[in-house]
Amino acid sequence: MSKIVYIVGELxxxxxxxxxxVKPEPNKEKLVEHFELTLGSSSAITACVLARLGVEVKFVSIAGNDEYGRYCVEQLNRYGVNTDHVRFTDREKTGxxxxxxxxxxxxxxxxxxxxPLVEPSLIPLDDISSEANHLHFGxxxxxxxMKPHWLELFRQFRExxxxxxxxxxxDPRERWDREIIEPLLAHTDYFVPSETEAEHIFGSSDPAELASRLPVERGFVALKRGSKGxxxxxxxxxxxxxxxxxxxxIDTTGAGDSFNAGFLYATLHGATPEERLRFASACGALATLRIGGVQGAPTAQEVREFMARRR
Known part of the structure; x- marks a missing residue:
């Protein structure tokens, strides 16, 4: 039976x-080697890579009623992501x-x-409760x-x-909202921050020290550590x-989001914790070999073949 994942996120x-x-300098014109227009956003990249791996993904979002908004939905559909719950608005341009x-x-x-216009009224509560195996957001x-609402939503869905x-x-405003994130972890099965994010939120990215700073009541924490694995x-x-x-x-855009997708895929298919981590790391590594987060996203078989070659 196919697994169904709902992803709520920016588009x-x-x-x-x-x-x-590629670092800009005042009063200078510099040349770059590559240009690409591609689907962005952490949530959407995770959705596309997860769908490419073979999971049924349904995306919940809002976009501007403009060419960029339509482009994003077309790209989601191209990778097999269901967009029935994506809304268009004339109030604002697509980010x-x-x-x-x-x-x-x-x-x-x-x-x-x-x-930032995603809000609780967009989320199909009954559909998620009745058919979803998993809910993710980026x-x-x-x-x-959505910040003040995730805790209650996660609590309801886990029930x-x-x-x-x-x-x-x-966090572009560098507030880090530890007071919101800590209680949310009590209702979160898998928290997937990068080292940088963990250090800003909890004061350390060192695994030994981080373990003591995280709340006692929490699920798994998958820490993305770049070249350190x-x-x-x-x-x-x-x-x-x-x-x-x-x-x-070649390009690190979307590597962390591809890691997320690989981790969720392996988890939903019953992999051991060690297997989940290795499969997710392979998805993250493969993402760096392409420009953009979604173009050339691998199938699950292609990820396994990559892992076998690098064993």
Whole structure:
């Protein structure tokens, strides 16, 4: 029986400029090696990669009634994501992110537009409760209207047997909202921050120290550690580590979101904690070999073949 995942999130395209030197300098014109217009947003990238892996994904969002909004929905549909719960609005333009990407990192400039307009009234509560296996959201800090509502929503859905997960993304206002995130973790099965995000929220990215700073009542924490791999903290307090797959990155855009998709896929298909971490790490590594978060996203079989070659 097919697994059904609902993803609630922001929706915007990415304009990616990439090359060895993409840092702007005043009063200078610089040349870049690559340009790409592609589907962006943490939530949408996770949705597309997860659908490509073979999971039935239904996306909940809002976009501007403009060419960028329609482009985003077309891209979601192209990768097999159900968009019946995506709404269009004339109140605001679709948000856009400009990604300045080099082989090791990226800088993001975002016009918010419709990104923060996701709100509880858009969420199909009955549908999720009756048919979803899992609920995920990304970009906690950008989905401003949803911040005060996630805890109660997660609590309700878990009572219905729906597992939950989220990824914070970076906080552009650098407030980090620990007072909201800590109680939310009590109703979260899988929390998937990066090292940077964990350090800002909880004061440390060192796994040993982080374990003591996280709330006692929580689910799994999958910590994305870039070139150092990834680590998974279980409810018992023991960490599991996975080394990074060694690749020559082209563009790191969407690597963390692809990790999320791989982790959810492996979890929904009964993998052990060690297998989940390794499969997710492989998805993250493969994402760095393509420009943009979704183009060329692999099937589950392609991920397994990549892992077998690198064993």
């Amino acid at each position: 915007n395209p990415d304009v990616i400029l990439s090359g060895p030197d 856009v992110t400009f990604s300045l990407s080099n082989p090791t990192d990226r800088s993001l400039l975002t016009y918010m537009g419709t990104i 970009s906690f800090f950008l989905q401003e209207r 219905k047997g729906v597992t939950t997960s989220f990824d914070t993304g970076y 990834a680590s998974l903290l279980g409810p018992s307090g023991a960490w599991i580590d996975a080394e990074a797959f060694r690749v020559e990155p």
